[in-house]
Amino acid sequence: MRKISYLTKSRLILILPALITLILIIFFPLVYNIYLSVLRWRIGTKENPQFIGIENFITIISDLRFYNSLSKSFYLLIEIPIEFAFGLGLAFLLQEEFRGKRLISSIILLPLALSDAVVGLVWGLVLVPTYGPFDFIMRSLDLWKILGFTKPISPAIVYPMETIILADIWQWTPFFFLTFLAGLAALPVEPIEAARVDGASSFQIARHITIPMLKNVIGVTILIRLMDVFKSFGIPYILTKGGPGFASEVVSLYIFNQALQFLNLTYAAALTLIVIVIVTMLVMAFVRIYKFEFR
Amino acid sequence: MEEKKVNRRDYLKYTGAAIGGLVVGGALGYLLKPAEVVEKTATVTAPGVERTVTAPGATVTVPGAVSTVTVPKTVTAAPKAVTLSLACDAGHNYIPWFDPEEAKGGGHYGQNQAPKIEKALGITISGEEVDPGTEFSIYMADLTGPGKYEIIVYFPTYNGDIMGGGWAVPLDPYIEKYGVNMNDIAPVYRYLYCSWGGKYYALPYDGDFHALYYRKDIFSKPDIRTKFKDKYGYELAPPKTYKEYIDIAEFFNGWDWDGDGEIEYGTVEDFKDLTWGIFFDRFASLGGLWFDENMNPLVPNDAAVKALEDLVKIVDFMPPGALDFGALEVFDCMTKGITAMTLTWPDVGPRAGSGEFPVKGDQVGTALVPGYVVGGTLKRMSWTGVGRIMIITTHCPEEKREAAFQVLKWMYDTSPMWVPSGLNGEDPFAYRQTSLGALPHWQAANPGWSIEGILDYLKGAEENYSHGYPDLYLPGAAQYEDVLSRYIMLAATKQITPSDAISRTVSEWKTVTKDLGFDKQKKLWAEMIVSYKQAGIWPE
Numbered sequence: 138m139r140k141i142s143y144l145t146k147s148r149l150i151l152i153l154p155a156l157i158t159l160i161l162i163i164f165f166p167l168v169y170n171i172y173l174s175v176l177r178w179r180i181g182t183k184e185n186p187q188f189i190g191i192e193n194f195i196t197i198i199s200d201l202r203f204y205n206s207l208s209k210s211f212y213l214l215i216e217i218p219i220e221f222a223f224g225l226g227l228a229f230l231l232q233e234e235f236r237g238k239r240l241i242s243s244i245i246l247l248p249l250a251l252s253d254a255v256v257g258l259v260w261g262l263v264l265v266p267t268y269g270p271f272d273f274i275m276r277s278l279d280l281w282k283i284l285g286f287t288k289p290i291s292p293a294i295v296y297p298m299e300t301i302i303l304a305d306i307w308q309w310t311p312f313f314f315l316t317f318l319a320g321l322a323a324l325p326v327e328p329i330e331a332a333r334v335d336g337a338s339s340f341q342i343a344r345h346i347t348i349p350m351l352k353n354v355i356g357v358t359i360l361i362r363l364m365d366v367f368k369s370f371g372i373p374y375i376l377t378k379g380g381p382g383f384a385s386e387v388v389s390l391y392i393f394n395q396a397l398q399f400l401n402l403t404y405a406a407a408l409t410l411i412v413i414v415i416v417t418m419l420v421m422a423f424v425r426i427y428k429f430e431f432r
Numbered sequence: 433m434e435e436k437k438v439n440r441r442d443y444l445k446y447t448g449a450a451i452g453g454l455v456v457g458g459a460l461g462y463l464l465k466p467a468e469v470v471e472k473t474a475t476v477t478a479p480g481v482e483r484t485v486t487a488p489g490a491t492v493t494v495p496g497a498v499s500t501v502t503v504p505k506t507v508t509a510a511p512k513a514v515t516l517s518l519a520c521d522a523g524h525n526y527i528p529w530f531d532p533e534e535a536k537g538g539g540h541y542g543q544n545q546a547p548k549i550e551k552a553l554g555i556t557i558s559g560e561e562v563d564p565g566t567e568f569s570i571y572m573a574d575l576t577g578p579g580k581y582e583i584i585v586y587f588p589t590y591n592g593d594i595m596g597g598g599w600a601v602p603l604d605p606y607i608e609k610y611g612v613n614m615n616d617i618a619p620v621y622r623y624l625y626c627s628w629g630g631k632y633y634a635l636p637y638d639g640d641f642h643a644l645y646y647r648k649d650i651f652s653k654p655d656i657r658t659k660f661k662d663k664y665g666y667e668l669a670p671p672k673t674y675k676e677y678i679d680i681a682e683f684f685n686g687w688d689w690d691g692d693g694e695i696e697y698g699t700v701e702d703f704k705d706l707t708w709g710i711f712f713d714r715f716a717s718l719g720g721l722w723f724d725e726n727m728n729p730l731v732p733n734d735a736a737v738k739a740l741e742d743l744v745k746i747v748d749f750m751p752p753g754a755l756d757f758g759a760l761e762v763f764d765c766m767t768k769g770i771t772a773m774t775l776t777w778p779d780v781g782p783r784a785g786s787g788e789f790p791v792k793g794d795q796v797g798t799a800l801v802p803g804y805v806v807g808g809t810l811k812r813m814s815w816t817g818v819g820r821i822m823i824i825t826t827h828c829p830e831e832k833r834e835a836a837f838q839v840l841k842w843m844y845d846t847s848p849m850w851v852p853s854g855l856n857g858e859d860p861f862a863y864r865q866t867s868l869g870a871l872p873h874w875q876a877a878n879p880g881w882s883i884e885g886i887l888d889y890l891k892g893a894e895e896n897y898s899h900g901y902p903d904l905y906l907p908g909a910a911q912y913e914d915v916l917s918r919y920i921m922l923a924a925t926k927q928i929t930p931s932d933a934i935s936r937t938v939s940e941w942k943t944v945t946k947d948l949g950f951d952k953q954k955k956l957w958a959e960m961i962v963s964y965k966q967a968g969i970w971p972e
Contacts, residue, residue, distance in 0.1 A: 266753025
């Protein structure tokens, strides 16, 4: 057996803290989650955890509430193209240097700095009927009648998913804007200038040069949001609590309810694993279809 | 320098050694931590707040025995000076224990009892505020794990898990030894909040109930009374039945009855936060049960459908979008003059009484919730969900339990002083808190509220909690209630019929019971029935 050099030992010692951290924060929770998913155990009982194999997973097959929550999470995906379009548009608008650009950029970025819970509260206060500014504006301009409503409505009750999507778009469009703006700033100027010399319009430059050159940035941004949408919890929890009924109970909220409201931790662990598998499959499919261009 | 690659075995060896080192180090650190220091404190005589009060200018007779608030002048100190760990809801519910304003010289009336306990009993309370939204999981994780809390204040809806789970110390010997007058506690709190299977495990900290609030000033206007009688054929008065309640809500809905130029509405209830509570006000008044002896849910089912039908009817007489109102918006509807009535928590009275809202305390009347005539008798039940109780956990060492009980008793004894404050959210649970003897405390805590206004509220409060109907205190209560609430909301938004909502709830509750273990749930429910019978709520 070969001896380990001093240099190699030093390297090992140096990477060890990172490695241990990695094991503790990534692998341990995952392995523990898998362990929990094959048990029957409710927090608070004096009964010992009981090994039940795949019973939790079999229960999930007939769990209509889970399918409903999953469909709500998939429904949230429609916000990604909207955030993409707004983010890209804002990035193009603010690409050029002009007076007040920094101030406008900072204001646009503000929602991104807020936690989900705060965003939920803000939109809840804005939209709450009778007291909120949204209802005040709608009444003042007689918009309820113009839009065909016989009386004012609560958007969070009548259109719960759309209300969540609205709040999400407000919070996450700045993320798209930020990454696209950074991407645009990093692009070489020569191809764009050459196209301009050749007489290409701004739209043609954007379509045939800028956006294709941003392909990887766009792909990574969408990928991050794709995964993030399935984690959506704070806004639905604060705005609608998943209601009315089950109308906006997204999958994270359902798992939260199972784990921390119903104390059915082991079933929640099984649900989590299923969601991990679904999200992983979605990510893999996206990566395969999108064809990132890495040099 | 020659560099050699590491082989897998050596690599694993080093990694294993490092992890092993961490584990051993952690274990040694835990084992070698300093032992808990038990402080020694001399016996102290309490400052004493003993007083007997006659209410000045009282014109309203309040039912129930007139009692005095007595904090003993001399108290027997705990056998040894001890430190007890306490966990309680964070925020305003914590003020009765520790009032941060007191240190600044601006303390609120009757609050901040922990320092007084320390001074009087030599018992130091080490308090921790717990987020009420997740307190159940925090408490259960602690009870089943490290057990750092010795006294906890929690929502009695967790009784099935905490008392039924054997995590609370029985208090009967201490109650007997210290002569605690449990008869002073309203039956629903005494037997349903505080006891399990015939034994006491808790003393109340917060009594909750639903009450009917109405605009006393508007109800007494002659032109409005005439208009109402012309339309409905009977005198306008606080509704005694849900039929009357719906009539009155309809009458006041959609017009400017207070002449302020704004459209006002009939009533409002909190559908958003604790939806099942407003359903149970009605269902319990129809003689409904959470379960019968055989764990059949929502019995009788046709009464549940009737209750939900009546609940859905009032949606049309609430302010637009009110299904999205939480408790605070509901309170505001009354105190800002948006609705003529509301059926909600006890908080509306003190809020109006504070004088800080457009509608003042004297304009708001408090009455017993409506009910139904069942078998020729008018039955009116007020849902008493939420609330809070204090227990001693089984993690509290034997030698500290008596001291812990003295703390509970101190809080219970002084409750007529700290309950009246509208700041802490604590509501009356004992007759002496709503009797004339407590009036000076209500006045001191709510200086903007007239005596007549306070007495009207106290009378209404006592009527409601005396007709209290308990929340569900079984393991899995959150799951049962979640299902019921969601189907109520589907019915309220007219996505399904009330009949469909009840049948789906019944079906899902059966599944929940099966998942939780039918026999286990049935046994625990049988223990609950003992308390129902003691409280006189279980049907004969």
